[in-house]
Amino acid sequence: MSGPAPGDPVLSTSGVTMIFGGLTALSDVNFRVERGSITALIGPNGAGKTTFFNCLTGIYRPSRGIMTFSPEPGRSIQLRKLAPDRITRLGVARTFQNIRLFNNLTVLENVLVGCHSRMKAGLLGALLRDRGTRDEERAMAEFSYRLLERYGLAASANHVAKNLPYGAQRRLEIVRALATRPALLLLDEPAAGLNIAETRELDELIRFVREREGLSILLIEHDMSLVMSVSDSVYVLDYGVLIASGPPAEIRRDPKVVKAYLGED
Amino acid sequence: MAQDTQENLPVPPPPAAGAVPVSAFRRLLGELRAAALSAVWFSVLALPLVVFRINSASGRIDYLWGRLPRLAAAAFLATLTWRFLLRRVGFSRVRRAVVEAGGPPPEGARGPEGSWLTLLDRAPAKRAILAAGALLLLSIPFWATPYVVTVMITALIYITLGLGLNIVVGVAGLLNLGYAAFFAVGAYTFALLHANLGLGFWACLPLGALAATLLGLLLGIPILRLSGDYLAIVTLGFAEIVRLVLVNVGFTNGPRGIRNIPPPSLLGIDLNGSVKPLLVPRGLLHADMDLNKVFIYFVILAIVALTVACVFRLENSRLGRAWLALREDEVACQAMGINRTRAKLTAFALGSTWAGLAGVVFASQITFINPQSFTFLTSVMVLSIVVLGGMGSIPGVMIGAVVLILLPEYLREFSDYRMLIFGLIMVVMMVFRPQGIIPSTRRVYIYRPEDHAGAPAGDALPPEGARP
Ligand SMILES: Nc1ncnc2c1ncn2[C@@H]1O[C@H](COP(=O)(O)OP(=O)(O)OP(=O)(O)O)[C@@H](O)[C@H]1O
Ligand SMILES: [Mg+2]
Numbered sequence: 001m002s003g004p005a006p007g008d009p010v011l012s013t014s015g016v017t018m019i020f021g022g023l024t025a026l027s028d029v030n031f032r033v034e035r036g037s038i039t040a041l042i043g044p045n046g047a048g049k050t051t052f053f054n055c056l057t058g059i060y061r062p063s064r065g066i067m068t069f070s071p072e073p074g075r076s077i078q079l080r081k082l083a084p085d086r087i088t089r090l091g092v093a094r095t096f097q098n099i100r101l102f103n104n105l106t107v108l109e110n111v112l113v114g115c116h117s118r119m120k121a122g123l124l125g126a127l128l129r130d131r132g133t134r135d136e137e138r139a140m141a142e143f144s145y146r147l148l149e150r151y152g153l154a155a156s157a158n159h160v161a162k163n164l165p166y167g168a169q170r171r172l173e174i175v176r177a178l179a180t181r182p183a184l185l186l187l188d189e190p191a192a193g194l195n196i197a198e199t200r201e202l203d204e205l206i207r208f209v210r211e212r213e214g215l216s217i218l219l220i221e222h223d224m225s226l227v228m229s230v231s232d233s234v235y236v237l238d239y240g241v242l243i244a245s246g247p248p249a250e251i252r253r254d255p256k257v258v259k260a261y262l263g264e265d
Numbered sequence: 266m267a268q269d270t271q272e273n274l275p276v277p278p279p280p281a282a283g284a285v286p287v288s289a290f291r292r293l294l295g296e297l298r299a300a301a302l303s304a305v306w307f308s309v310l311a312l313p314l315v316v317f318r319i320n321s322a323s324g325r326i327d328y329l330w331g332r333l334p335r336l337a338a339a340a341f342l343a344t345l346t347w348r349f350l351l352r353r354v355g356f357s358r359v360r361r362a363v364v365e366a367g368g369p370p371p372e373g374a375r376g377p378e379g380s381w382l383t384l385l386d387r388a389p390a391k392r393a394i395l396a397a398g399a400l401l402l403l404s405i406p407f408w409a410t411p412y413v414v415t416v417m418i419t420a421l422i423y424i425t426l427g428l429g430l431n432i433v434v435g436v437a438g439l440l441n442l443g444y445a446a447f448f449a450v451g452a453y454t455f456a457l458l459h460a461n462l463g464l465g466f467w468a469c470l471p472l473g474a475l476a477a478t479l480l481g482l483l484l485g486i487p488i489l490r491l492s493g494d495y496l497a498i499v500t501l502g503f504a505e506i507v508r509l510v511l512v513n514v515g516f517t518n519g520p521r522g523i524r525n526i527p528p529p530s531l532l533g534i535d536l537n538g539s540v541k542p543l544l545v546p547r548g549l550l551h552a553d554m555d556l557n558k559v560f561i562y563f564v565i566l567a568i569v570a571l572t573v574a575c576v577f578r579l580e581n582s583r584l585g586r587a588w589l590a591l592r593e594d595e596v597a598c599q600a601m602g603i604n605r606t607r608a609k610l611t612a613f614a615l616g617s618t619w620a621g622l623a624g625v626v627f628a629s630q631i632t633f634i635n636p637q638s639f640t641f642l643t644s645v646m647v648l649s650i651v652v653l654g655g656m657g658s659i660p661g662v663m664i665g666a667v668v669l670i671l672l673p674e675y676l677r678e679f680s681d682y683r684m685l686i687f688g689l690i691m692v693v694m695m696v697f698r699p700q701g702i703i704p705s706t707r708r709v710y711i712y713r714p715e716d717h718a719g720a721p722a723g724d725a726l727p728p729e730g731a732r733p
Contacts, residue, residue, distance in 0.1 A: 057600060088602035096600075102593035104705075105586070113590045117602035119583045123611065126582030127575055133582070150273045180602055 008073055010035045010184050010216040011056070011092075016065030018051055018240075025051040026062070026240045033184065035073070038210055038217045040227045040248075043237035044260060049220045050097055052237070053186050057094050058084035071183040089117045093182035095173040097189045097220075103162035107153060107172055110161050111144035114179025144179060150212070151175045151205070167198040171205065178209065184216050185209065191223045199226055206230050228252060236260065300344040303697060307340035308333055310693060402566060406559040407549050414554070414562050418630050420670040421565040422623050427650040427662040428572045429619025434648065435657035435705065436580060437612035438592025439489075440497040443504030444647050447477040447617040449511060449639035451624020456523040456634055457516070466529035470625050477621025481614035489609040504644060511636040522635025526628045528557035529564055558630070565626050572619060576659055579615075588612050589657075653694055655701025664702050 011033040018026040025048045033039045041049050054060040056067060056079060067079040071091040079087055093114075102110050119140055125133035148154045151171055156164055164172060170190055177185060187206070191199045203226055210217055221227045227234060227248065234251040236244040238260040244251055251257055316329050406414050426448060433441045451473035458464040458472065488499045511517045550556075579585045587608045590598040599605050628634050646669065654665025668690075676686055694702070 059596065059599075083604070084596075084599040085602050085604045088600055094600055096597065100594045100597040100600075102590050102597065104593060105589055109586060109589075113586050113598070113601050113603070116583060116587055116590075121583045123584060123615070126579050126584050129578055129582075137582070152273070176601070 008035045009033055009068075009070065011067070011069050011218065013056075013065060013067045016052070016055060016062050016067060018048070018055055018060060019063045024240050026055065029065070029237070029240075029242055031235060031242070033216055033218050034232070035070075035216055036210070036214075037232040038206060038219060038230055040219045040221055040231035040234045041237060042221060042224075042227055042234060042251075046239075047237040048240040049237055050188055051240075053094060053188055053220065056087075056186065057092060058082050058087045069184065085117075088180055088182075091181070091183035092186065093177035093180045093184070094186035095170075095177055095188055095190060097192065099166075099169050099173055101161040101169055101173060101176070103160070105161060106158050107148065107161055107164065108141065108144055108157040110172060110176050111147055111179045112140055114176045115140045115144060117180065147175055147179060167194055167201075170194065170202075174205070174209065178213060182215055184218065187217065187219045187221075189220050189222060191221055191226055199223060202226065203230050224252075296345065300341050303344040304337045304341035306696060307693065308337045310689060310696075311336055406554070406562055410551055411554045411558065414558055415630075416671065416674050418558065418562050418565055418626075420667055421562070421569050422627050422630070423647065423650060423670050424569050424663050424666040425565065425572055425619055425623040425626075426647045427654065427666045428569075428576050428659065429616045429623070430647050431616075431651050431657065431659075431662050432576060432579065432588070432619075433612055433616035435651055435655075435662070436585065436592065437588040437609065437616075439609060439613060440493065441500045441613070441616070442497045442641075442644055442648065443500035443502075443507075444616075444620055445639045445641065445643035446504035446507035447481060447620035448624045448627070448643065448647075449507055449636070450477045450480050451621035452628040452634050452639070453511065453517060453523075453624075454621070455625040455628045456526050459526060460523055466527065466625065466629050470622065473625035474618045474621040477617045477624065478614050481617030482610065485610045485613040489606060489613065501641070501644075504639075504641065508636050508639060511639070517636075520635055520637070522633060522637075524633045526632045526634065528561060528629050528632075531560055561626065561630050565630075568622055568626065572622075573659055573663075580657075580659075584608075584611065592657075649691065653691065653701060655703045655705055657705035658701060658703050661701045661703035661705065668702070
């Protein structure tokens, strides 16, 4: 599957509003991610993009609004009021603007933590290490290793995550998110801090993830050339309000967007 | 999924993590500077202990400056060798694992997992050391004095406590300053059940552990929303409440405590009456040895062995990884689908289980308990063991307990300076090796592709419908 299938959103929100004390970080956000698409969310600093992700993933509970997630056609789930871990298990995975790896665990273990919800071993399994537990542990280690292999990180599988170069850490965060087997992947500024060559690799990586894993991607990004090249549609947020949405070529020419970015009055 | 999708991402693999090569001369210079720095530090810290001496005859202070250069030189050399060893041994483990994983050996890779402990990981050496250690521990009662056995029992009790608290603090990252409360619950469970119902050690061992676990759960449910400093303060307060209850409630006999707690029974055999006369004439036992103490020694030794096995298995399991993830980053941990509250609660309650076990053994060892045995100082002691030994590291905790329990015993002769030396060691440790004597190492998964030759070529993500 490639390209969006119109009329079948994997995610749709309506009226999402997030108020912190007196600050309205998000106001009435109506958003749609088509199944199989790469959708970008852009906007100036402090526009509320990360806040939107935090609402979707249950870290914040929006003050108002509906968020509907559809892991597969014909099934829809209300995300509001669900705990973050529950949302992940339903099929929404994310990365963080500031890399949040498990620094002192190895690269492979980072991915294994992502496999947590698919494993069953409990306390007794861990203590007795019975056949089932061993098999499961081994199958997941292998799965994780193959996933690392697929994304060019296998050679570092046994390194402690914090020793990876920055670009590889960003990539590992994506791989770790993939290990939870999401239907929707949220990437928060994956290009932040990458150099030009790495950004170009990221462009390829994002397309590859969509094709290979067959999922939908929602992307926050400041790098306009990346956004324009990779995304099927773009939403623009400014001071918590969606000011424009549409295909990248239109967004680029939209006077409101230009104004928000250049700060004209 | 499109048919022509490539198998792997067509990007060059990132360079393996590792240090940038530095010229040998620069490295030597760096090592020398580090050693010199630590010598200076050490001298400054040791100054009051080594140079100033109170002359009790004249009541004045003597200044022994002549000792300082020797001390500094010794510190310098020790640091140099220490760092050299660290560097040498550090490589092997990572390189071996990565080679076996089919990747290229990293150039000069040395993660924080490289420490001198990795020496133990070379299988034959490791097995030899483990066997020698086990033999030594098993033989102690047959050649040592009763005093040594008593001290060893205390050390082993603290190892159990340290390993239990290590799950909470070292692995799951929950700062618990009230661990002594769970220790007390174990001890009092045994004491009270024996005094009132006449239950013996073996019945009370699981009951004490269970009581401590339940208390851990009970306390855990309301407080585990807190983290960091707040958690520390609440656990501290909780331990104080438990202690005050023990002091003030009637049935615990208040500050006077409970006496005549029995030793564990071995199939009803009167050890001192029937077994001891067989051993002593053959020179297999010290004449003053209480065989009940020897039995306690073996019981606690077995408990420690079991604990080590359990903690090791836990650490390298799904549950243990969830705890580690929790310690590393709570938000990311939840984003991996881990139920944070449940993970915290299991770590907290399970850590308490071992305090309960240790408490029962402790009660039967000293035969008399009162609330004074379970003060804040006990909690601090156990916490120090974990921190000194190395958070999250099993061998580290064991060494930490041995150092912190045995050292004060050996320093009895210098009893004036005992606390000073004790404190000094802690300070020096925190300055030079904040990660502990033996920092925790992560398990290295060895992956040999040929094992999985039959596996499908990595079609790892099953179809959508398979998701729960
Ligand atoms: N927990 C919070 N409490 C109070 N205010 C918050 C909180 N989280 C975010 N905000 C505020 O909400 C606004 C939006 O922040 P957000 O992090 O979502 O911006 P962003 O669009 O991601 O910006 P950037 O591009 O810099 O990452 C900011 O003014 C921020 O200060
Ligand atoms: Mg942001």
